[in-house]
Amino acid sequence: MTINEPFTYKADLNPTVLAATRATSVYLMSVKVSDYSPSAHSNILVGIGFVWKHLNVRGGRGLVTDKLGPIFRKHRVEDKFGLAILHRHFDLDPNERLVEVNSVSTPWPAEEVGRVAGGIAATSWMFSANQLVPYEYKFVDQISSKEPGDDPAAFPEFLAELGTALKEFKVRRYLALTAHPGSEFKGSVEFTMGKANISVAPERVPNIHTLDASFFFDPNYDAAKNGQKCDAGKCDFELQAEDLAKMEAMD
DSSP states (O other): OOOSSOOEEOTTSOTTOOOEEETTEEEOOOOEEOOOOHHHHHTSOBOHHHHHHHHHHTTHHHIIIIIIHHHHHHTTOTTTEEEEEOOBSSOOOTTEEEEEETTEEEEEEGGGGGGSSSEEEEEEEEEETTEEEEEEEEEEOGGGTTOSSOOGGGOHHHHHHHHHHHHHTTOTTTEEEEEOOOTTOOOEEEEEETTEEEEEOGGGSTTSOEEEOEEOOOTTOOHHHHOEEEETTTSOOOOOHHHHHHHHHHO
8 A cells, every 4th residue: 555645654553553544544655675875875874872872762672672573573574574773884985885794794896796606685774765775785605695584575565564664753764674683693793893894792792882783573582692782882983963964854
């Protein structure tokens, strides 16, 4: 169910009844999965601590678990996708994409991707207007090109409902869709060194201050033991005035 007109979302409804309402009919925004956009990546806000600060103003963890989590379970995608705290670690050039290989994510020039046998698959997507834009990738073997996760384009009703809710709760700048890490995932802490984002086992960095970097709603997922976290000190960099203005303009 889609329209091209503005809608009013009834946020006080039951969290599983996430719909935009006009008169007596129910409408959901349509969401198209698009190609990578350098400008979209540059619009991602800096610093996970900064993002968490503003997400908390809008309901924080309670909003995620009570209002958004039921959408994943309703559409039975809780073992395929979750929500990521949307933040960037460093700037990328227009021809670069952030690609993870063996737990290290670095910028890859687009023209160089084909030099390596295999391919890259999107693992995180941000909502921008009525589009779902990939912003992080993982190197994969061509034989298993659908790994990790599934193609979100296969779940249009889910994307419509989630996109509508994120827009209404004004958290599209803070939360993104991300692929489920799989049943064998044992948790990680990510930190930034130069232009490399590195993920290590939690026990290797027991004494650093971390913040949750993602949420998954799979009942078999133990966030306390297997969560994805970010080193709050190494994932933040100074927020510039233009970033503050950008956030206000997009909210």
